[in-house]
Amino acid sequence: MEQGLSGTIGVVVVAAGRGERAGASVEGPKQYRRIGGRPVIWHTLKAFLDWPKSGPIAVVIHPDDRALLDQAVADLPAREELIIVTGGATRQASVLNGLRALQGHGVNYVMIQDGVRPFVNGDLLERVAAGLAAGHVAILPAVPVSDTIKRADASGVITATVPRHDLHAAQTPQSFFYDTILGAHERAAEEKAMAFTDDASIAEWAGIPVHLVEGSIDNVKLTVQRDIAMADEKLKGLALPxxxxxxxxxxxxxxxxxxxxxxxxxxxxxxxxxxxxxxxxxxxxxxxxxxxxxxxxxxxxxxxxxxxxxxxxxxxxxxxxxxxxxxxxxxxxxxxxxxxxxxxxxxxxxxxxxxxxxxxxxxxxxxxxxxxxxxxxxxxxxxxxxxxxxxxxxxxxxxxx
The missing domain is CATH 3.30.1330.50 (2-C-methyl-D-erythritol 2,4-cyclodiphosphate synthase)
Structure with a gap:
C-alpha cells in the first residue's frame, strides 16, 4: 500500500450502458465487443485484478447482460470475487448502485472506472493512488487538451475560440475517499440533481475539491465503432511484437x-x-x-x-x-x-x-x-x-x- 493510504481501495467498474453510438453488433453492447481476441470489459477488469492494491471490485451491468458478462470473464483469475451489480437508468444511478454494493466490504477509498477504457494500466493507477495517499479527497486523471477548441451557435457558425491553456480532458478512474463520494452521490439522488456527466462533477457540486493527476493518452474511452476497430488493431500489434x-x-x-x-x-x-x-x-x-x-x-x-x-x-x-x-x-x-x-x-x-x-x-x-x-x-x-x-x-x- 502507498505510504499514507490506510485502508482498502475498492473499485466500481461501470458497464451498464447500451453504447448506441458504437452501432449494433451480434456480440452485444460495446463493452462486450472483442478487441485483441477478448471482450473490452475483460481487458478493463484484468488491469484492476492484476494491480496488487485493488480491493473488492463491483461490476455494474445492465440487467439483460449477466450472461454476456459471465462469458466475458470466464477465464479471468479471481472472477468469482467480482461483485455483480445491476445498473440504473442513468450512469449516475449505476455508479450509486456500485458504491452501495461496496458497503460492508471495509472500503476506505474507491476508484470509479468506465468499463470501456480497456487501456488503463498500473502506472496510471499508481499515480491516482499516490494522490489519495497525499490526502486529496478526490482525484481526477486528465490530459491537457491539445486541439484548438471552438464555440459555435445553433446554426454552426463559430462564435469564439476557447483558450485551452487550462483545459483538461477528464479520464477514469476518478477516485475518492469512499464515504465522501458515497455521501455526495446519495445527496444528489435525494435532491434529484441529474446534470452530471462524471463523478468529479458530483464532487464539485458537493463542494469537494478535486485534484488533477497526470492521465494517460492511451487510456481512451471506446465510444464509436472506429474506436473499437482501432483498439483491436492496437492489441493485435501488441500481441505480435x-x-x-x-x-x-x-x-x-x-x-x-x-x-x-x-x-x-x-x-x-x-x-x-x-x-x-x-x-x-x-x-x-x-x-x-x-x-x-x-x-x-x-x-x-x-x-x-x-x-x-x-x-x-x-x-x-x-x-x-x-x-x-x-x-x-x-x-x-x-x-x-x-x-x-x-x-x-x-x-x-x-x-x-x-x-x-x-x-x-x-x-x-x-x-x-x-x-x-x-x-x-x-x-x-x-x-x-x-x-x-x-x-x-x-x-x-x-x-x-
Whole structure:
C-alpha cells in the first residue's frame, strides 16, 4: 500500500450502458465487443485484478447482460470475487448502485472506472493512488487538451475560440475517499440533481475539491465503432511484437603497432588496426547491425571517415549513437552478438571484459551480450594476419503501433 493510504481501495467498474453510438453488433453492447481476441470489459477488469492494491471490485451491468458478462470473464483469475451489480437508468444511478454494493466490504477509498477504457494500466493507477495517499479527497486523471477548441451557435457558425491553456480532458478512474463520494452521490439522488456527466462533477457540486493527476493518452474511452476497430488493431500489434534482426560486417587492416581495441577493450599486441577512428572492428559491425533494425543507414552515413572530428575517436561513440537512434524509434535492444575472426591476438582471455563493456554501452544485461572468436585457419587475409574481421547481429523489439 502507498505510504499514507490506510485502508482498502475498492473499485466500481461501470458497464451498464447500451453504447448506441458504437452501432449494433451480434456480440452485444460495446463493452462486450472483442478487441485483441477478448471482450473490452475483460481487458478493463484484468488491469484492476492484476494491480496488487485493488480491493473488492463491483461490476455494474445492465440487467439483460449477466450472461454476456459471465462469458466475458470466464477465464479471468479471481472472477468469482467480482461483485455483480445491476445498473440504473442513468450512469449516475449505476455508479450509486456500485458504491452501495461496496458497503460492508471495509472500503476506505474507491476508484470509479468506465468499463470501456480497456487501456488503463498500473502506472496510471499508481499515480491516482499516490494522490489519495497525499490526502486529496478526490482525484481526477486528465490530459491537457491539445486541439484548438471552438464555440459555435445553433446554426454552426463559430462564435469564439476557447483558450485551452487550462483545459483538461477528464479520464477514469476518478477516485475518492469512499464515504465522501458515497455521501455526495446519495445527496444528489435525494435532491434529484441529474446534470452530471462524471463523478468529479458530483464532487464539485458537493463542494469537494478535486485534484488533477497526470492521465494517460492511451487510456481512451471506446465510444464509436472506429474506436473499437482501432483498439483491436492496437492489441493485435501488441500481441505480435515487431521483432527485427540486423546484421553488420566490418574488416580493418593490421599494421605494425602496440595493440588492438576490440569491443572497447585494448589488447596489447605487436600489431594495431588501421582506421580513421580507433578502428574497433567489432563495435563498427555492431553499430551497423543496430542501424539496420530501423533502416537508419550505416556507420559511414553518420560518421564519415572524411570528417576529422572522428579521427582517433573511441568507437563506443558510434555504438551509443546507434543505440539512441533505435530507442528514439521505439526499439528495445534485446541481444547483441559479435563474432571476431582473427589469428591473433587471443580473444578468450578478454571475452568477459568485452561482454561487460557491451552491456555497459548498450545498457542491457550481461546475458544479452555475446562475444565469440575463431581463426580463419591460416586462409586468406585473416589467415595471413593482414586484418581482423567481425560479424555482428542485433535483435531489437519495436513497440506496436
Amino acid at each position: 515487431d521483432v527485427r534482426t540486423g546484421n553488420g560486417y566490418d574488416v580493418h587492416q593490421l599494421e605494425a603497432g602496440d595493440g588492438v581495441t576490440l569491443c572497447g577493450i585494448f589488447i596489447p599486441h605487436d600489431q594495431k588496426l588501421k582506421g580513421h577512428s580507433d578502428a574497433d572492428v567489432a563495435l563498427h559491425a555492431l553499430t551497423d547491425a543496430l542501424l539496420a533494425t530501423c533502416g537508419a543507414g550505416d556507420i559511414g552515413d553518420h560518421f564519415p571517415p572524411s570528417d576529422m572530428r572522428w579521427k582517433g575517436a573511441p568507437s563506443r561513440i558510434f555504438l551509443e549513437h546507434a543505440a539512441r537512434i533505435v530507442q528514439a524509434a521505439g526499439g528495445t535492444i534485446m541481444n547483441a552478438d559479435i563474432s571476431l575472426i582473427a589469428e591473433a591476438p587471443k580473444i578468450g582471455p578478454h571475452r568477459q571484459a568485452m561482454r561487460e563493456k557491451l552491456a555497459e554501452i548498450l545498457d542491457i544485461s550481461l546475458d544479452r551480450c555475446s562475444v565469440k572468436a575463431t581463426t580463419n585457419e591460416t586462409i586468406g587475409f585473416v589467415g595471413r594476419r593482414e586484418g581482423i574481421a567481425a560479424i555482428a547481429t542485433a535483435t531489437v523489439v519495436y513497440r506496436g503501433a
